[in-house]
Amino acid sequence: MTQILDWRPDPGEVIEFEPTTDRAPVPHDVPASYFQRSHMQSAAAHRAAGRRQSPWVAMVFDLPGRADTDALAAAWQGLVRRHEAFHTWYEPEGDDLAGFRLPPGSVTVRPSHVGDFTSTGDLRAYLHRRLDEQTATTSWPGLLAGVVRRDTTSTVYFAIDHAYTDGHSLALLFDELRTRYDAALAGAPVDLAPAHGYLDCNRRERERSAALTADAPELAAWSEFLAVGDGGFPHFPVELGNDTGELLPGTRLHYPVLTGAQARAFRAYCGRHGGGFGAGAFAALALAQWEFTGNDVYRVLTAVSTRAYPRLLHTHGWLVNLVPLLFRLPSSPTLAGAIAAAQQGFQQARAGYDVPVHRALELLLTEGDVPAIPPMASYLDGRTAPGSADYLRADTRLLTGPDNASGVSMWFNWFPDRADLVVSMPDTPQAAAGVPKYLDRVREIMLTASGGPGAGRDPGQPPT
Structure with missing residues (x-):
């Protein structure tokens, strides 16, 4: 990206x-x-x-x-x-x-x-x-x-x-x-x-959404997500210099996180502890947040596909939704202990894949609106995409225009040769000073679990 x-x-x-x-x-x-x-x-x-x-x-x-x-x-x-x-x-x-x-x-x-x-x-x-x-x-x-x-x-x-x-x-x-x-x-x-x-897909979304009410079971995860945050969206663990939450000119960071071999080792580590690669990435984000702020409850909007049926696999359109991911770290947090909690939290969030974020908040928020660009954290296993084995040889790139951002959005991408992290954030001195420190710690946690630098200590323990 x-x-x-x-x-x-x-x-x-x-x-x-x-x-x-x-x-x-x-x-x-x-x-x-x-x-x-x-x-x-x-x-x-x-x-x-x-x-x-x-x-x-x-x-x-x-x-x-x-x-x-x-x-x-x-x-x-x-x-x-x-x-x-x-x-x-x-x-x-x-x-x-x-x-x-x-x-x-x-x-x-x-x-x-x-x-x-x-x-x-x-x-x-x-x-x-x-x-x-x-x-x-x-x-x-x-x-x-x-x-x-x-x-x-x-x-x-x-x-x-x-x-x-x-x-x-x-x-x-x-x-x-x-x-x-x-x-x-x-x-x-x-x-x-x-x-x-x-x-x-549009027709079905509108029909399902019209039938929803604020007390519908499909909105339970949203209700809990908003209740934990006093009705609002989560704050990033470091200062961004944007207290008003307005849309500012943005900047982008690209973090190479793991090599192909390290990504496979990280996935194996996650599997031994009750989750997949995505759960491990969210657990690392939550651990770094706890180390920076002491907050053991991790909340984030995350992207999920709404291609629920085989007939939609080849459909072209915007078939993605944002769902509320929420989980609590265990006492004495470690990555090994956090992965299962993250996996369970993601499965609960994923169950509401077809509840549009805008409709959920329309029903549940007494005031306020969905931000134009909601802060989020996404995980994509790009290895399964058709032709992905040729991405490197064809110098394939996803291009976007210049960034605007009110908060921080993150995209974890796992490709055949690497796993990387792309970050969009407000272009402020505070974000430039704080966000890289947080992301460096996230990457260190994941590297340690994959057998990379620092593998001799528990990947959930802060460096000494």
Whole structure:
């Protein structure tokens, strides 16, 4: 996960792939999801205030040699027609969002020559501007795809309004686009099953949410989470210099945590103590919090997939929710003792995967709202994503725009060659001084459990 301002693309010839249609869009009556509505309202507020925004998430990866633009255009056309997220959308209509769709077969994609770039800085500035412009549109398509062609290696890039995609969906596109490209080069058909559309997910979410009441059993975990925190969200264990909780310019840290071998050893350690890798990571966060603050109750919002059925595994959309993770460390806390508690806490939180965070808080909070960017801690096992074994060779990266943050958000990612931690936080002197110290301790706890430095002592005990 790389901010675009930190990306250094080699110059080359830029080709973009433009989707067009000869048909007029047709309205649909499926409401936007809670996350989509929140995202689009936030984007509208930025537009109204005249602030530049980057409402997209993007992926870049390399192809060998000088890419064939006709084959890439064919790959994109097949992909856009297959996935509902690329031919259905929402537009502001008063205080609401109106839905529209196109017949998939009416969409065609053609390559368009942009020009040759000889400077990395100029190329990145152009792509940043185009990504912002194309994905901030309130109408179709909200997608930008292209390639930087060079003789030895070409870099494919694509960005989508975050309202219509999540990280898993981007990973699916990495694999599908390469599969379609290879097939087009070989003149072979592509045998892919139709992908289930995300609008059905939106419809089911709205129907389930409408039936919820504040005393519904599905909200028990939320009620406990908010009660422990006096009705609010958890505070980060170190000072951030943002007492008002406003959205500030952010900065990003990237922590290599474990090598591939160390990650497997850490997972084995967690398994011996009643949990998985994710439980071990949350236990390490909780232990470091206890050491810094004396607080033995760990609370955090964590991301979970809502792809509950096999038919949704290939769906493109924003199929992620935030759930309330809460657990208490045992007396005389150690990592070994904390893992089982973290695992149990996560399982309880995961049981409410289909209760939208916005709906839960709408029912339970007497005042206040969901922050535009809620602080969270996410764990993703990226080793299972299609094509993940090629990420390193293809220099695959998830790109985001410049950060804004009110608190700290963390993403633990486990890939075939490593486990790393990406952190977004307010760009304040206090956060810059305190957050790295906390994260260094989290990493030390995990390294020790994996057999790394400090393995001779219990990974839950503070250093002497």
